[in-house]
Amino acid sequence: MKDNETTGSPSGEKIPVAMIGLGPLAGHMLGALARCPAVRVVGIADRDAQRAQLLGRDIDAPHYTDNRQLLMGTRPAAVFLATPPMAAVEIMETCASLGIHVWKDAPLGRNLGEAASMVRRFADAGLKLAVGTQRRFVETYQRAHELRARLGQTFLGRAEYFFNWGSELGWRADAHSAGGGALLELGYHPIDLLVWMLGLPEEVYGLSTRAEPSGDALAETGRACGPHDTDDTASALLRYKYDAIATVSVSRISGPVSEMLALRGQDGSLVASGESCTLRNPNGDVLDHIQPEVRAQDIAARQVESFIDAVASEADSCQCSAMENLMTHAVIEAIYLSSQTCQPESPLRQLEIHGLRPADNHNQAPRFHTR
Known part of the structure; x- marks a missing residue:
């Protein structure tokens, strides 16, 4: 949808919005909000007073x-929230009590229980809650989603995301504050892509580990990561119906930044990244290929427009809804559990533990049990 096609409120008035949390994500999101004709930014907030002042001046907002x-x-009618996880719960509770819709940067919660509680809170209040799973707004991954049916029966998938965060982990070093490490923060995105493409797996088997930098890394940086109880690396095997399997691997201590998604089916294969998407037949011949210019500001704009249109409409749900994101959370929860039990675990069971009834179609969002 183009900027000038965003609908705004039914009355034609601009929707008042605010942004809380002005970290690395803020620049592109605030730029998208400032350019969206359907909204007016009524305020921004951050604990860093100087940063809040500078960004507020840039977009002429309090x-x-x-x-x-x-x-x-x-x-505001809606809030875009990008704070560290431990600060988000109280803000979301306040928004729900004030009747404010929320778009939240991923992950939705520090664990499935916290995420499910927020989903229930907003559902009971009749409010929209969306999650920033931005890969679903990237043209290359959207193309992969469109083309996946041409693979026939998919039998193998692979998703990975590697990134070197560096030695200054801050709140990410603490499991209580962060909820998890590389699997939760980085893994959320490739796992969400697998859920989007293939649905919810029947069971998962995974491992997550913590690792200090090697001697060479210590010599190069002059320091090692401080004490931390969150995972640096994780890998998992996901088993689906019809004997399909997928693997996911993530690490926050290995550069350069790279991510990819690969699907293989009876009639061909798909490989997608943030830069390109290629469909091939079983012999490897290219059937479809795109390599568009991918700009972070455009991805942010698509997310803003999608959520604002949902807020302005009377639809019950929205794109990348928090309810749908509970499936991604359930997979992550099951992988963490599997790492502890050393045996396969069921994402479906994790949903049921938290009062959620899995959908008959594993590509659809779950529902809460009737009270």
Whole structure:
């Protein structure tokens, strides 16, 4: 959808929005909000007063260091939330009590229980809650989703994401604050792609590990990562119906940044990344290939437009809804559990533990049990 096609509110008035949490994501998201004709940014907030002031000046919006003051003083209809996980729960609770829709940067919660609680809270309030699974808005992955039917019966998948975060982990070093490490923060995106493409797996078997830098890395950087109880690397095997399998591997201590998704079926194969998407027949001949210019600001704009259109509409759900994201959370929860039990675990069972009824079609969002 083009910027000028965003609908805005039914009355034609601009929708008041705010952004809380002005970290690395903020620049592109704020730029997208400032360019979206359907909204007006009524305020932004961050604990870093100087950063809030600078970004507020850039988009000509009031800035705050107190989240509650922002919410109570400006009363936005929607909030874009990109704070560290341990700070998000209280803000989301406040938004729900004030009748404010929320778009939240991934992951939705620190664990499946926390995520399910938030989904229930917003559903009970009749509010929309979406998650920033931005790969679903990247043209190359969208093309892969469109082409996957041409593979016939898919029998093998692979997704990976590698990134060197460096030695300064901050809150990411603490499991209580972060909820998890590489599997939760980085793995959320490739696992979400696999769920989007293949649905919910029947069971998973996985391992997650912590590793200190090697002697060479220590000599090069002059320091090692400090004490931390979150995982640096994780890998898992996912088993689907009809004997399909997929693997996912992630690490935050290995550069350069790279990510990819590969699917293989009876009638061909697909390989996609953030830069390209290629469909081949079983012999390896190229049937379809795109390599578009992918810009972060365009991806941010698509997410903003999608969520604002959902807020303005009377539809029950929205694209990348939090309810749908519970499937991704369930896979991650099962992988962490498998790493502890050393045996396969069921994402379906994890959903049931938290009062969720799996959909008959494993590509659809689960539902809460009737109380």
